[in-house]
Amino acid sequence: MAEVRQGGVARPSTINDVAAAAGVSRQTVTRAMNNMPGISVETKERVLQAARELRYRPSRFGRGLVKQEHRTLGLVIDDLTNPYYPELASAVVGFAADNGWNVVLADTIHTSHPAELIADLTHQVDAVIGYLGLASEQADVLLAGMPVVEIDVSKEQTQRGSIVLDFATAMSEAVDHLLERGVRQPVMLDVTSATRPSFRARLFVSAMELRGLSVPVVRAEGIGLGPAAEATRKLLVDRPETDAIMAFNDITAFGALQALRQAGVAVPDRVKVIGIDGLSIGTFVSPQLTTLALDMTQVAQAAVETVLGMYAGTLPLGGPMVRRTVSHRLVIRESS
Amino acid sequence: MAEVRQGGVARPSTINDVAAAAGVSRQTVTRAMNNMPGISVETKERVLQAARELRYRPSRFGRGLVKQEHRTLGLVIDDLTNPYYPELASAVVGFAADNGWNVVLADTIHTSHPAELIADLTHQVDAVIGYLGLASEQADVLLAGMPVVEIDVSKEQTQRGSIVLDFATAMSEAVDHLLERGVRQPVMLDVTSATRPSFRARLFVSAMELRGLSVPVVRAEGIGLGPAAEATRKLLVDRPETDAIMAFNDITAFGALQALRQAGVAVPDRVKVIGIDGLSIGTFVSPQLTTLALDMTQVAQAAVETVLGMYAGTLPLGGPMVRRTVSHRLVIRESS
DNA sequence: TTGTAAGCGTTATCAG
C-alpha cells in the first residue's frame, strides 16, 4: 500500500495514518521520525517500518508552523540561459545561505504572465529580490507589505528597496581609455528594440561628445550574439574606418568579436572592442574582452543585506534608506 | 508600530493581531486580505490599514496547511558559476513551472558540509533532483522515502531514481570524425585530480586504440580554464606533432583554444579541438567549439518527469523503473 | 517509555 486511499482518491499519508498503522500515538511517531530520545528500539523500528510502507513524509507546513525557523527568499530573474543571471544568482544563493535562508528561483522567460508568476511567488516566500521589469507595476499590489528589493531600476523607486546600477563613471573611464589608445572613429553597437537609443548608448555618445567626438549608433536587429555579429558585418562595410566598438553588453561584444575575426580584422590593433557586464566568460574568448564590469558579489550582498534588514524590521519597506548604488568599473583586458 | 512586541522580543504579527487591531474576526481579515466577496468596503479598508501598520503577512505555513496545492522541488548543483549548471537549472525550472512546482536552488560550493545542506533541503521540499556527488552516500538516510533523482551517477543506483549520462556512442562518432579529417596524433587533455584517468578519458583512449592509434593522456593541474591553457602550452612544447585535442569538457577546451591561439597555432587546420558538454557559449568563441553535446532539455525533462512520477506514486522510489539514460551527441562546429 | 492536550496561523463551512 503506497498511500491512504479514501473514496478512490489518493491522499498523502499523515502522521495520524502512521500512528494508526503502527498502533502508537502521534507523539511516538514524531519521536521515531526525528531521532528523538525516549522511545524503545522496537517501537521505533515498527513506526519507521509503517512510515516506509505508507510512504509517509512529514509535511513541511505542519512543521514550519510550529518551528518558526525556516525562511526563504524568492529570486526573480529573466532567463538563466543568459550568462548574466547565473553570476548574480550564484552570489545571491551564497549570501542567503550564509544567513540560513533558502532561495527559490523563478524566471520570467518561461511564463507569458510574469505578474502571475510573481503573485504566486509572494505566497511561497518571505522576501523577494529580482529584476521585476515590466511586471513591476502590476505587481505593486501583490508585493505590498513584503520586503522587496528590485535590481537595475531606472526610474525612482519609492515603494520598495532597490539596487541602482551606475555606469557613468566607468563609461567615462572607458572613453578616456579609448582616446588614449588613439581611437578616432568609435561606434556604439546598440541593441534595444525601441526606436530610441538605450540609456547606456546615450551615455557613451555624450561622454564622447564631451571630448569632441561624435559617435554613430548602429543597432543589432534583436538581442543575442547572432544579431550582434550580423550588425558588425554590416558596420564593417558601411563604416570601414571604425576603430572602436562599444557594445551594449558582453554578449553583443562577443558577437562583434566573432564577426571581426571572421572578417580578418585584428583586435585590438585595428578595432578595439569593449563590452558591458563583466561576465566571467569574457576571459574565455580570444582576445579576452575589455568590459565595464559589474561586481555581482557586491550587488548580491547589497540586495540580500537590504532585504533581510527589511524582513527583520530594522529597515523600512521603501524610501531612501533602502536604496543602494553599485558602480561598474573598467576592466581592461585584451580587446582594447 | 511595526510589529507586535512581547517581553521585548519582536514577533511577526499574525492574523489574530490584525483581527484584534481592526476589531473584527479572523475570518474577516482573511476576506480582506484575499479579495474575497462578502465584506463591506469600509471594513475591508480598516482591516488592510491595520495589516499595513502591523506589517502583517499571512504565514505560508498556515496557508499551506489548509490549501494542499503548493509543491516545491529542490535542485542540488555544484556551482552556478560553472556554465554547465545554469543550462540544466534553467531547463529544470522550466519543466517544474509547467507542472506548477516551484524550485529551490541549493549549490554545494557555498558550504563545507554538503550532507547538512541536503539534510536541510529535505525539510523544505517535496522532492529532489541533483548532482548529489560525494554527499550522496551520507544522504541516503536523509533522502530515504523522498522522491530523489540523481544525475550523472557512475555507479549503479538502486535506492533512488537516476539519469545516467552516456557518451559512448558520441565519443565513437567523434573518433571517426577526427580520423576522417586526417588526425594521426591525438591527445587527451584530462583534468581529474585523481591519479587515474577519468572515465571519459579512458573512453576516448580505448576508442582510438580500437582504430589502431595510441593516445597519450595529459592532465591539467586543476579544474577550470587557466590550468587547461597552461597544460596546453606545455603540450605544444612536449608534443609539437599533436594534431587533435579531446578535452575533458568544454571549459577545458576553451583553455586549449586560448593557448593555441596565443601560440599562433591554427585551429582546426593544424590542431583540432573537441570539448564535452555542449555549452551554448561554445558558439561564442572563435572558432566555435565542436563538442559532445548533452541536451539539457532532455536531461531536465527526464529528471522532472521521473521525480514527479515518484512523488505522485505512479513510479517506485528506486529500481530500474526510475533509471533513464540520456546520450550525448556529436555537434560539429568550427574547431574540428 | 508512552500518551494526552494544547497550540502554531490559516482557511472552509456554516450559522447568524
Added chain:
DNA sequence: CTGATAACGCTTACAA
C-alpha cells in the same frame, strides 16, 4: 455582511 467553530499536520509540554 460578519463571526464562531472546526480542521489542516505537526511539535512541545506535561502527565501517566
